[in-house]
Amino acid sequence: MSADGLDLARTKMQEAGVAPTAVDVFSRFYQMLVDGETGTIPEAQVAPLEEVPHLREIDVADDVAGEAFAATVMIKLNGGLGTSMGMDRAKSLLAVRGEHTFLDVIARQVLAARAATGARLPLVLMNSFRTQEDTLRALAAYPDLPVEGIPLDFLQNREPKLRADDLTPVRWPADPGLEWCPPGHGDLYTALLASGTLHALLERGFRYASVSNADNLGAAPDARVAGWFATTGAPFAAEVARRTPADRKGGHLVVRRADGRIVLRESAQVPAEDAGAAGDIDTHRFFNTNNLWLDLQALAAELEATGGVLRLPLIRNDKTVDPSDPGSTPVVQIESAMGAAIEVFEGATVLEVDRSRFLPVKTTNDLLVLRSDVYRATEDHRLAAQVPAPLVDLDPAHYKTIRAFDQRVRHTPSLVGATALRVRGDWTFEQDVRVEGEARLEDPGAPATVGAGSTVTADGATRAAPVRG
Numbered sequence: 371m372s373a374d375g376l377d378l379a380r381t382k383m384q385e386a387g388v389a390p391t392a393v394d395v396f397s398r399f400y401q402m403l404v405d406g407e408t409g410t411i412p413e414a415q416v417a418p419l420e421e422v423p424h425l426r427e428i429d430v431a432d433d434v435a436g437e438a439f440a441a442t443v444m445i446k447l448n449g450g451l452g453t454s455m456g457m458d459r460a461k462s463l464l465a466v467r468g469e470h471t472f473l474d475v476i477a478r479q480v481l482a483a484r485a486a487t488g489a490r491l492p493l494v495l496m497n498s499f500r501t502q503e504d505t506l507r508a509l510a511a512y513p514d515l516p517v518e519g520i521p522l523d524f525l526q527n528r529e530p531k532l533r534a535d536d537l538t539p540v541r542w543p544a545d546p547g548l549e550w551c552p553p554g555h556g557d558l559y560t561a562l563l564a565s566g567t568l569h570a571l572l573e574r575g576f577r578y579a580s581v582s583n584a585d586n587l588g589a590a591p592d593a594r595v596a597g598w599f600a601t602t603g604a605p606f607a608a609e610v611a612r613r614t615p616a617d618r619k620g621g622h623l624v625v626r627r628a629d630g631r632i633v634l635r636e637s638a639q640v641p642a643e644d645a646g647a648a649g650d651i652d653t654h655r656f657f658n659t660n661n662l663w664l665d666l667q668a669l670a671a672e673l674e675a676t677g678g679v680l681r682l683p684l685i686r687n688d689k690t691v692d693p694s695d696p697g698s699t700p701v702v703q704i705e706s707a708m709g710a711a712i713e714v715f716e717g718a719t720v721l722e723v724d725r726s727r728f729l730p731v732k733t734t735n736d737l738l739v740l741r742s743d744v745y746r747a748t749e750d751h752r753l754a755a756q757v758p759a760p761l762v763d764l765d766p767a768h769y770k771t772i773r774a775f776d777q778r779v780r781h782t783p784s785l786v787g788a789t790a791l792r793v794r795g796d797w798t799f800e801q802d803v804r805v806e807g808e809a810r811l812e813d814p815g816a817p818a819t820v821g822a823g824s825t826v827t828a829d830g831a832t833r834a835a836p837v838r839g
Contacts, residue, residue: 375537376400379530382539386550389564391678392527396553399704402684403537409684411635413644416624418653419632422610424722428598435597439489441577442596443666444480447555447708448473448505448584449498449526453693455734456771460501462584463508464772466731466740467747473505475587475751477512482750483591491591492517492576494567495584496558498526519574524565529553531691534700542691542699549691555660556706559680563673572666579664581708587740588729589661590752596663598721605668606718608634608709609661611728616761618649621658621709623720632718634658634709638685656720658709659728668715681714682706729753734775735762742785760788760805765813768796783826791826800824803831 376397383393452461462472470478480493493515497505502523509515509522516522528550530539542548553560558581562568571579578596582589589609599607610623621636640648648654673680685705692698712718729745731737739745739762745753762785769775778796783803785791791805795813800822809826824831 375532375539376404379532379539382530386528388527388529389560391564392529392553392557392560394677395557395560395679396529396704398679398681399684399706400532400537403532403686403702403704407684408686409639410641411624411633411639411683412641413647415627416633416635417627419610419623419625419656419720422656422720422722425595425598425724428594428721430594430597430601434601435593436487436489438578438596438600439483439487439491439591439593441575441600442489442591443492443494443520443571443576443579444476444591445494445496445558445579445581446476446584447558447582448495448501448523449552449555450583450585451498451500452772454732455737455775456773460497460505460584461731462501463504464731464737466587466737467745467753471508472584472587472731473508474511475753476584477509477515478751479587479590481512481514483593486750487593489593490517492520492571494521494571495523496526496555496561497523498552499528520570520576521565521567524561524567526552526561527557527564529704531689531701531703534688534702537702540691540699540701545692551703552705554685554705555708556680556682556710558708559669559673559682559711560678562669563678568666568670568673572670577666579662579666581662581664583660583730585732586660586728586730587753588725588727589659590727590750592727595721595723599663599665602719604715604717604719605665605672606712606715607663608632608712608718608720609659609663609723609727610656610720611659611723611725612655613651613657615651617657618651621707622648622654623656623658623712624654626713631713631716632720633713634707636685636707636710638687639683656722659723660709661723661727662709662711672714680711682710683713725759726755734769734772735764737772737775738762738764738779738782738791739785741782743782744785757786758789760785761790763790763792765794765796769793783820 450461626633687703690698691701778798781801788805791809793811796817798819802823805826820831
């Protein structure tokens with residue numbers, strides 16, 4: 371291992387203009403990596419999370435909710451490019467409800483909440499260098515959105531990918547941009563501080579932050595949750611939901627036996643031998659929705675006490691420098707999760723919420739459901755489920771990327787009568803298709819069409835014979 375790997379990495383970051391605080395955070399994680407820390411959390415060191423209050427059971431007075439909401443800012447993580455779906459721009463610019471994108475829906479949710487409550491409720495995005503220009507251009511369509519003295523966005527930091535063999539910054543002349551990676555969404559706290567956004571918010575009287583992913587339209591502005599958070603006096607809170615079989619591999623909340631603190635355990639932090647125990651949804655019942663609540667005063671105090679270096683646990687992510695080429699140079703990406711800050715703050719708490727506040731779009735399977743009639747838009751631009759969301763499983767060979775998906779799903783089928791839809795092979799959907807029950811489309815062996823007016827059931831498409839083409 372190269373002795374000067376850290377020096378080389380620090381120099382590269384400094385020359386690229388990375389904020390000094392972000393360099394210090396990276397240096398801490400680098401030393402942890404050298405010391406052999408992997409960030410793993412064995413099952414023997416944790417206990418299940420119990421006794422979690424549910425949103426429907428809490429009582430928050432209207433005046434308390436209103437006062438807290440008046441001091442709340444909405445922060446959306448918007449650095450993702452949707453690369454897993456073949457995108458090369460901000461995922462939030464993807465159309466999800468008719469012509470409306472994630473950003474459109476978010477902006478309208480915020481404006482509607484302001485109109486209903488009178489709260490200033492700023493919307494602030496954490497962008498990356500790859501998403502900033504396009505998203506700010508899109509938000510220009512909402513001239514009433516900016517709040518005086520508060521930036522519409524701040525930039526996520528970046529750090530060098532490290533060669534797996536010696537932990538020096540990787541070189542990739544074919545595409546130097548691939549030499550860099552984001553530090554994970556745990557960078558939120560560093561970026562808030564280094565950008566001056568945290569100071570600007572506190573200076574203008576904002577006390578609480580509601581933080582969520584831009585691809586989760588369920589995390590709409592909510593005065594009641596803001597009021598609950600304010601009354602707890604907690605410095606930090608995480609919204610959690612009950613795990614289902616589909617959530618076995620996701621991040622979940624546990625209690626560290628050593629000190630009783632609530633800890634976020636991501637799937638990458640589970641030792642292989644503990645995968646079964648970690649995936650037991652009857653034992654570990656709650657997953658992290660990544661909807662967080664921050665007391666900005668408490669955050670500022672913690673950052674001041676630590677010199678801006680919030681002591682988050684390390685996540686080691688082993689990749690190749692070119693994600694599309696498994697034969698390219700193996701690298702290590704140093705990451706952290708913003709939800710992991712729950713263990714940093716003494717007195718941090720959790721709140722159980724319904725799945726209605728967790729509607730992420732990670733794959734085209736999720737996108738199909740969100741675009742469908744399973745959801746209806748309310749007057750305040752929330753998405754309300756009319757029926758339980760069906761399990762959708764589209765053939766990744768034909769539907770994985772947005773381009774391939776949109777070519778085949780020209781008209782979104784009705785899913786309101788479906789409990790599941792499994793598609794294998796190359797099918798194109800025409801208009802007025804209905805899916806009912808446990809529906810399946812088997813591989814036809816050649817491109818085929820689900821004709822207009824068809825009904826798809828467990829027996830395939832009926833009422834209109836598949837058209838070969």
